[in-house]
Amino acid sequence: MFEKLITYLQFPFVRYAFIVGILIAVCSALLGVILVLKRYSFIGDGLSHVAFGAISVATVMNLTDNMLFVMPATVLAAVFLLKGGKSRKVHGDAAIAMVSVSALAIGYLLMNVFSASSNLTGDICSTLFGSTALITLSMKDVIVCLVAAVITVAVFIIFYNRIFAVTFDEDFSKASGVRAERYNLLIAVIIAVIIVIAMNLIGSLLISALVVFPALSAMCIFRNFRAVTVCAVIFSVVCVLLGLILSIIFSTPTGATIVTCDLAGYLLFLLCGKIRTCG
Amino acid sequence: MALLKCEDLVLGYDNTVLASDINIEIGTGEYHCIVGENGTGKTTLMKTILGLKEPLSGRIIYGDGLSKNEIGYLPQQTDAQRDFPASVKEIVLSGFQGRLGLRPFYSSEQKKEALANMERMGISDLRDRSYRELSGGQQQRVLLARALCATEKMLFLDEPVAGLDPQVTVDMYELINRLNREDKTAIIMITHDIDAARKYATHLIRFESNEVVTECLKN
Ligand SMILES: Nc1ncnc2c1ncn2[C@@H]1O[C@H](COP(=O)(O)OP(=O)(O)OP(=O)(O)O)[C@@H](O)[C@H]1O
Ligand SMILES: [Mg+2]
Numbered sequence: 001m002f003e004k005l006i007t008y009l010q011f012p013f014v015r016y017a018f019i020v021g022i023l024i025a026v027c028s029a030l031l032g033v034i035l036v037l038k039r040y041s042f043i044g045d046g047l048s049h050v051a052f053g054a055i056s057v058a059t060v061m062n063l064t065d066n067m068l069f070v071m072p073a074t075v076l077a078a079v080f081l082l083k084g085g086k087s088r089k090v091h092g093d094a095a096i097a098m099v100s101v102s103a104l105a106i107g108y109l110l111m112n113v114f115s116a117s118s119n120l121t122g123d124i125c126s127t128l129f130g131s132t133a134l135i136t137l138s139m140k141d142v143i144v145c146l147v148a149a150v151i152t153v154a155v156f157i158i159f160y161n162r163i164f165a166v167t168f169d170e171d172f173s174k175a176s177g178v179r180a181e182r183y184n185l186l187i188a189v190i191i192a193v194i195i196v197i198a199m200n201l202i203g204s205l206l207i208s209a210l211v212v213f214p215a216l217s218a219m220c221i222f223r224n225f226r227a228v229t230v231c232a233v234i235f236s237v238v239c240v241l242l243g244l245i246l247s248i249i250f251s252t253p254t255g256a257t258i259v260t261c262d263l264a265g266y267l268l269f270l271l272c273g274k275i276r277t278c279g
Numbered sequence: 280m281a282l283l284k285c286e287d288l289v290l291g292y293d294n295t296v297l298a299s300d301i302n303i304e305i306g307t308g309e310y311h312c313i314v315g316e317n318g319t320g321k322t323t324l325m326k327t328i329l330g331l332k333e334p335l336s337g338r339i340i341y342g343d344g345l346s347k348n349e350i351g352y353l354p355q356q357t358d359a360q361r362d363f364p365a366s367v368k369e370i371v372l373s374g375f376q377g378r379l380g381l382r383p384f385y386s387s388e389q390k391k392e393a394l395a396n397m398e399r400m401g402i403s404d405l406r407d408r409s410y411r412e413l414s415g416g417q418q419q420r421v422l423l424a425r426a427l428c429a430t431e432k433m434l435f436l437d438e439p440v441a442g443l444d445p446q447v448t449v450d451m452y453e454l455i456n457r458l459n460r461e462d463k464t465a466i467i468m469i470t471h472d473i474d475a476a477r478k479y480a481t482h483l484i485r486f487e488s489n490e491v492v493t494e495c496l497k498n
Contacts, residue, residue: 037363165376175330176348
């Protein structure tokens with residue numbers, strides 16, 4: 001069993017998958033804390049569907065580098081969804097649902113009508129649920145991911161106090177002269193970038209798990225913002241690592257295995273939280 | 280010139296006008312009380328002055344070197360944050376957010392001042408407790424301590440004593456009064472307690488059925 005793991009780890013692409021997995025776990029947990037507290041849990045889901053739609057469009061247009069189209073399209077959608085959830089007539093969750101299903105439908109439609117691929121269902125399935133076997137990443141993918149992760153973590157640390165304040169009480173922030181919209185915009189852009197990167201690893205339907213589970217689990221046990229943030233990051237990294245290892249050992253689909261680990265971890269934390277409050 | 284001036288302000292939402300022709304001037308060290316029945320637009324006026332909401336028409340002018348980050352605000356209700364995992368200390372410190380400047384973290388003086396403000400509000404023994412596990416009155420005091428951290432020149436209070444017990448209510452009024460007298464902080468307070476308003480305020484802004492009347496109580 002472990003020999004299999006050891007053998008696998010000798011391949012560079014497996015090591016790349018682990019590195020990217022850890023990086024994505026850290027970023028998605030940080031963003032997840034903000035999104036869950038802002039009542040925007042589903043934005044990850046919505047954005048990944050937008051990314052799916054954008055990938056279809058890019059495929060149909062035969063672009064050499066899909067990312068050049070997918071990234072800006074997703075960022076735009078994120079800005080649209082996060083911006084002024086209160087002021088628009090269509091409210092946050094409804095807007096997300098609308099954008100999300102539209103992108104999914106159009107993406108599938110385009111793929112179906114125009115795709116030249118012989119294995120259409122397989123292609124779509126792996127975009128939605130992540131590839132069945134471990135993904136093959138190049139050195140370039142790893143570097144892109146590393147850069148995005150470093151930026152995310154740096155932004156989070158530098159703006160930690162402001163992000164906390166704006167998330168806790170936006171009106172107070174605005175009243176005391178903080179440009180709250182700027183931070184919302186910043187968060188939106190980073191979310192979009194992380195989602196697009198994470199989609200390869202885990203698939204677009206399952207990505208919400210990486211966003212919500214760490215934050216929710218940490219909130220079962222901890223009662224202050226800093227502890228919740230730190231715990232969410234650790235939780236997320238452990239689950240992704242465990243998921244990757246299990247998926248190699250048992251040859252299961254990576255994305256689904258990681259999400260199952262997240263769920264198991266959440267249930268464990270929920271139980272611990274209950275025991276703690278009772279005891 | 281006054282710290283802050285409202286000229287021909289018209290308040291309302293979308294197409295409904297709540298109040299019009301509002302002309303207010305707030306100078307250093309003044310104490311304005313806003314009174315009126317429920318739903319007449321007191322909170323709306325405060326939010327409009329703070330820039331959280333656009334006026335239907337009219338202007339709000341910040342003068343005399345008052346900048347946005349010298350304003351403290353105690354909202355009437357923060358409903359969204361019932362289950363937010365945050366400690367009292369984290370929330371009170373966040374009052375300094377407007378004055379972080381280019382620094383990413385709060386300075387040690389700011390931390391000391393936050394502690395002093397918690398002391399003043401009598402919540403220093405709650406400082407590591409979670410906000411969501413506090414009673415309504417305790418939460419109110421946490422938010423007031425945060426507002427104290429934010430302010431140097433001007434403090435906006437939307438019903439600061441709502442939900443406080445009688446003793447703490449008196450303490451709170453005295454505290455606000457001291458800030459006003461000793462630190463020359465201008466106070467704009469919404470209250471339903473007309474006696475307290477007459478006792479402490481220098482100016483009264485009354486929301487009546489179809490007009491807003493301003494009245495000077497002391498000179
Ligand atoms: N976001 C909103 N959109 C539309 N109308 C609103 C909105 N918020 C408040 N109103 C309406 O504006 C009016 C004034 O509300 P406001 O909160 O300013 O009252 P208030 O004077 O502060 O009352 P209270 O004493 O109960 O706090 C009310 O009739 C209310 O229904
Ligand atoms: Mg009100």
